[in-house]
Amino acid sequence: MRRSICAVLIPILGVCLAAPLYAHAHHVKQAASTSLPVTTSSAQARALYEKGMADYENLYLERCDDDWRAAVKADPKLALAWAWIAFNSSDPKEVNAAREKAKALAPKLTPGEQLMIAWIVKVQEGDFIGGISAMNDLLEMYPKDKHVLYLAGNWLMLEDGNEQAQKIMEKALAIDKDFPAALNDLAYLDARNREFAKAFAAMDRYVALLPKEPNPQDSYGELLRMAGNFEGSLQHYRAALKIDPDFVTSQVGLGDTYALMGNQEQARIEYDNAIRDAHNEADRLAYGMQKAMTWVRDGKFGEADKLFQEIARAAHAKEQDLQEAQAYRHLAEYQTDDNAALQYLQSAEQSLGHRSTISKSEKDEELSRILRTRAVRAARAGNAALAGTSLKQLEAMAAGSRNRVIQSSYNGAAGTLLMDHKKFAEAITYLEEDQDNPFTLELLVQAYYQTNQSEKLSQAEATLRGTNVPTMEQALVVPAARLRRPEI
DSSP states (O other): OOOOOOOTOOOOESSSSOOSSSSSOOOOOOSSSSOOOOOOHHHHHHHHHHHHHHHHHHTTHHHHHHHHHHHHOTTTTTTHHHHHHHOHHHHHHHHHHHHHHHHHHHGOOHHHHHHHHHHHHHHHTEEEEEEEHHHHHHHOOOOHHHHHHHHHHHHHHHHHHHHHHHHHHHHHHHHHOOOOHHHOOOOOOOHHHHHHHHHHHHHHHHHHHOOOOOHHHHHHHHHHHHHOOHHHHHHHHHHHHHHHOOOOOHHHHHHHHHHHHHHHHHHHHHHHHHHHOOSHHHHHHHHHHHHHHHHHHOOOHHHHHHHHHHHHHHHHTTTTTHHHHHHHHHHEEEEEEHHHHHHHHHHHHHHHSSOOOHHHHHHHHHHHHHHHHHHHHHHTTTOOHHHHHHHHHHHHHHHTTOOOHHHHHHHHHHHHHHHHTOOOOHHHHHHHTTTTTHHHHHHHHHHHTTTTTHHHHHHHHHHTTTTOOOHHHHHHHHHHHHHTTTTT
């Protein structure tokens, strides 16, 4: 069923799209062994693979790639190592090559290994439903392998499947109540639900279990920042860097925290240190974009323009097409002129087509964000045709995928356009499926006010004002919302 928005006749699905990520498994037979096997003839390769998985769980996200690269050098047939290089690497060429290696080797592996590779490969190639199905079958085959449970739950968190991820992490902790990686993720899930007392209790256990590792301190810093305790956040990030000065995510954390505190000058100093120490080009470009956002927070859009354009050019030169697209999209997000924003969005979409190295999943997610922004900006520029075309393209993408990023992009765009035409009750149906976005929360506050839902209004406003994440959306919405209602 379809409805039309009066005046501009933009088609919108009558029912919002929000399919669960964690579908039913196919009732595969449980494996005889408790743990997923790793097929290799080399003891050295096996040890390196396992070290990589341990480093991944401890959030050494560059070091684990080095481990897996060394593993496939010791045994080029170690397919799981190729698969995890494909999953984690920031180099698009390496990702493609590693994925093809894993696919070619998969038929000779055990059924469980085949499922793990199918999960990674299918998701990257855009078959989200097939990837989820393989993941579910893997979980059913190895229900007592805490490491497999962690990998699945952690991926679901990255895809905003928080409810499903929480169930999986609780299963992992039922197997081993002191499993550090699961404790860490469970704390993040509690924090996302704003249950900070539970989150900090889990963090205390996590720190106690790994007192010499930097990531527990890093995670504690991030969760304290989410709760609005900026000074406590800075202390924990510094503690992480004292343990390991090369743990660059904590250096970025300092920049993010100072940015949210309003000290943009210090934030830029911290980001410059992170850019200097970055382990790869993708991270270096991402940290540069965080730095560029400090100029947006300062209201110095000309400085932001210069830096984002510089980052886009650098990304293009280094064949980092995804980061180039992101830089142009961010440029569009804060422009005061809708037509200028639309021009930057055109450059962003063109960036995604420069080469075929971006995985389909990453390309689709970024395209959905571009289309969302384009639909909103086009409607406000009076270009109803472009707004309608963009929304229809988003609708088709969302109907064909369970990817939560794409779902959120569609629901956010549809709800925003309905709000523009004062279709408040209809807009709420869509906006409630995108409540992690500050733009959406701001609209939900208005929609609840217009529909006399005072309890939901208060909850949405509290969530909006308490949002402490270092994103462009937060920079553009939350500080202004706090100034409007400083007494709350």
